[in-house]
Amino acid sequence: MSSYVVTGAAKGIGFEYVTQLSANGDNTVFAVVRHKATATELKALKNLTVLQADVTDPKALQLAANEVSKATGGKLDYLINNAGKTNHPGFPLDGFPSPEAVEYDLLDNFKTNTIGVVHCTNAFIPLLKNGSTKKVLSVSSSIGDLELTLLGDVVAEPSYSISKAVVNMVVAKYAAQYREEGFTFLAICPGMVRTSMAPTEDNAPGEMKMLAAALAKVAPDFKGPIAPEELVKMQLDVIYSWTPERSGEFVSHFGNKQWL
Ligand SMILES: NC(=O)c1ccc[n+]([C@@H]2O[C@H](COP(=O)([O-])OP(=O)(O)OC[C@H]3O[C@@H](n4cnc5c(N)ncnc54)[C@H](OP(=O)(O)O)[C@@H]3O)[C@@H](O)[C@H]2O)c1
Structure with a gap:
């Protein structure tokens, strides 16, 4: 029996995670959503606890972690940092209509996609320390990969790409810090997936x-x-097979650097 927390679980990839994980009655699954009232599709799922927290709000995340702790006796096995956003600007870095517009887009993506991963991981680390697997998966993107950007001259989605590139460093920092405690941190790109994003x-x-x-x-x-x-089946295969020796890497849903 394993326990899972999935952020951004109201739709898209996060929704699919909690659907597949909660289908196994042995799992204890927590869906963290931004707005509980509008996360209506989750109501059809059994064996699932829905918690409300915006990943940019550390106090709300702490309250969610407290709820998980009460239900599991202070433990968590898997944290899936899935919540993310983009504003689809359609401009390169020097193509925004104003300096304010590019700054807004950079900070807005950074706040959710990068700092959100930090707040969420920090809130759940104490529970993960008591868990049996200590695995933290953070959903990144190959559009934040330096080599791919240069090979493909990938100009699109500058702020989103930058925010995800930094997620990969966030994951490496946690991996370096918690290697001795048997944690496995992994940044994973899902390729291109049919979601609202x-x-x-x-x-x-x-x-x-x-x-x-x-x-x-x-x-x-x-x-x-x-x-x-x-996608979620493939990502779960990667998470389950990943070992602490390779903590901190950034891979695709194939478990390597094949991004698409
Ligand atoms: N789809 C792709 O092709 C693709 C490719 C590479 C990476 N990704 C990454 O995969 C992850 C999931 O994306 P998706 O494709 O499933 O997109 P999605 O359908 O738009 O789902 C994103 C989820 O994140 C939640 N979210 C956004 N901002 C949040 C915040 N501040 N606090 C809490 N939750 C927040 C959304 O909440 P609401 O439901 O309230 O809006 C939504 O449930 C993201 O990290 C994304 O960057 C996706």
């Missing part, structure tokens, strides 16, 4: 143009986004 011609035409140019260079045979169901 994936850009489309309707919600992000500028970004689609930039992404198409990059994909033509780095993945000319790319067939399109995969379904959350398939």
Whole structure:
């Protein structure tokens, strides 16, 4: 029996995580959502506790951790830092309409995607220390990978990319700190997945143009986004097989550097 906390669980990849994990009645699963009242799809799932916390709010995360602690006797086995956002700006770093606009976009992405991972990890570390597996998975993105950016001249999503690149360093910092205690931290890119975050011609035409140019260079045979169901199965295989010796790495859902 294992216990799991998944953030950003109201939809997309997070929703699929809690769906698959809660289907096993031996698991204890906690879905952390930003707005409990609107997380209606979760109501259909059994064997699931829904907690409310914005990942930019450390006090709310601490209250959520207290609730988990009460239910599990102070333990947690897996933390899945999945919550994330992008504003789909469709501009390169020097293409925003004003300095204020680029600064807003940088800080806004950083606050949720990067600092959110830090607040969330800090809130649950005391419980993870008492857990049996001590695994923390943080959902990153290959668009934050330096090598891929240079190989593909990936201009799209600058603030989001930067926020995810820093997540990889956040994960490495925790791995270095907690190696001796048997923790496994992992940053993982899900590839491209059919969720509300994936850009489309309707919600992000500028970004689609930039992404198409990059994909033509780095993945000319790319067939399109995969379904959350398939992705979560693959990511769980990677998490379950990952060992503390390789804590702190950044890999794809294939468990390597094949991003798509
Ligand atoms: N889809 C892809 O192709 C792709 C590719 C690479 C990486 N990722 C990463 O995968 C993760 C999941 O994304 P997704 O594709 O499932 O996107 P999604 O469908 O938009 O889901 C994102 C989830 O994060 C939650 N969230 C956003 N800001 C939050 C905050 N401040 N506090 C708490 N929760 C917050 C959202 O809450 P609400 O439901 O309240 O909006 C939503 O439930 C993200 O970290 C994303 O960056 C996705």
